[in-house]
Amino acid sequence: MSRTHHAAEFRRLHERRPLLLPNAWDPASARVIEAAGAAAIATTSAGVSWAHGRPDGQSLDRAGMVEAIRRILAVVAVPVTADAEGGYDDLAGTVAELAELGVAGVNIEDSADGALLDREAAAERIRLARKANSELVVNARTDVYLLGGSGPDALAEAIARGNAAFAAGADCAFVPGVIDEPTIAALVEGLHGPLNIMAMPGAPEVARLGELGVARVSVGSAITQAALAATERAARELLESGSYGALADGLPFGAANDLFSPR
Secondary structure (H helix, E strand, O other): OOHHHHHHHHHHHOOOOOEEEOEEOOHHHHHHHHHOOOOOEEEOHHHHHHHOOOOOOOOOOHHHHHHHHHHHHOOOOOOEEEEOOOOOOOHHHHHHHHHHHOOOEEEEOOEEOOEEOOHHHHHHHHHHHHHHOOOOEEEEEOOOOOOOOOHHHHHHHHHHHHHHHHHHOOOEEEOOOOOOHHHHHHHHHHOOOOEEEEOOOOOOOHHHHHHHOOOEEEOOOHHHHHHHHHHHHHHHHHHHOOOOHHHOOOOOHHHHHHOOOOO
8 A cells, every 4th residue: 555545544444443553663663563463553752752862852853753754654564643742843844744754644742841732722733733734644632631630620621622623623632641441431422533542551451442432542652661671671681690581582583584574
């Protein structure tokens, strides 16, 4: 399938309940995720930034992020949705550039410098993204809970922001930081469109999230963190005890190498 058709295919995949989107951070992780059976892949801005030696939060510039997405797209055949954070210095230009590369969707945040934008400014980001490309699946992220919100006020604010994003042209509302069933169910009930949840330990299992009405499930930087933890364990064992037990669970060399053979 050519990249020009991936946005339409990605949109069709949202008919699954839920659509699972493991998050990749570089070409190797993307190929492993694709080979594991993922129908589509999301990127993680944190993982991409860490892979470049930078902290999360747009410390990696737009050019670096776009190049990282280009490299991922070059090695996988499934649709890829890109974490565009806040759009960098030119949200419309960033979205247009990513669309030109062949991404199927974009993720746009509603915060900057550790604080929520006002609702209208957040909705304007979605309008700009939609104006930049009419075909991409736009995932509107609200950071209400990530920035410490809780209780009924946070729920009402997340719903209001999600619905304002839908009115501005978003295809999906992303509410990370929520894992309890009552809040998830209330979000599904209150939002005027599909809900994306960021799963993590302690969250309901995928099948249960589907029963609750969640449309798509991603995991943010969690797979990257697991990979970094595995690296740390192996390095510590080698350095501290001189043994190799942590290396026993690695992907066999031949299998890893074959992932990158011409297809």
